[in-house]
Amino acid sequence: MSTIVRPGRLPDLLTGRGEMDECYLRGREEDLPRNPDLDNMLVVVGVRQDGQGIGRIRKRHIPDAAAASLMPFVQASGAPASVVQSDRWTGYSPLKSKAFVRLTAHKGNTAAASEPLPRFIS
Numbered sequence: 001m002s003t004i005v006r007p008g009r010l011p012d013l014l015t016g017r018g019e020m021d022e023c024y025l026r027g028r029e030e031d032l033p034r035n036p037d038l039d040n041m042l043v044v045v046g047v048r049q050d051g052q053g054i055g056r057i058r059k060r061h062i063p064d065a066a067a068a069s070l071m072p073f074v075q076a077s078g079a080p081a082s083v084v085q086s087d088r089w090t091g092y093s094p095l096k097s098k099a100f101v102r103l104t105a106h107k108g109n110t111a112a113a114s115e116p117l118p119r120f121i122s
Helices: 067-077 090-098
Strands: 017-026 040-050 053-061 083-086 101-104
Touching (some): 067 090
Antiparallel strands (some): 017 040, 040 053
16 A cells, blocks of 8 residues: 655655654553553654644654654654754754754743643744
8 A cells, every 4th residue: 555645745754843842651551560661651752833733743652862862753753954843851952963943942941841842832
């Protein structure tokens, strides 16, 4: 089976403007024994802005939130020159050197990187 892709669009990359952030997915099945390694899964998520809504989404399980784990996801998910909004987490610092434009959600604010990221700041 093949995927239909609009001519001129990169089929696997998020383009334009979007957000990237990492989060923990938590949960377990009631009947299974508790396993801390499975209860807390760190995931990085990339979302393309589509007007005032959400467009295409990419996500990946990562071992930690270090730049060495985040940047391979960013490069595999986003087209170069895309505008990536992120929080002030240092793991996203290499974005500019990887040919992306980085916007931070907390401009001029010393808020903790763990605070929720506002949606699509202009």
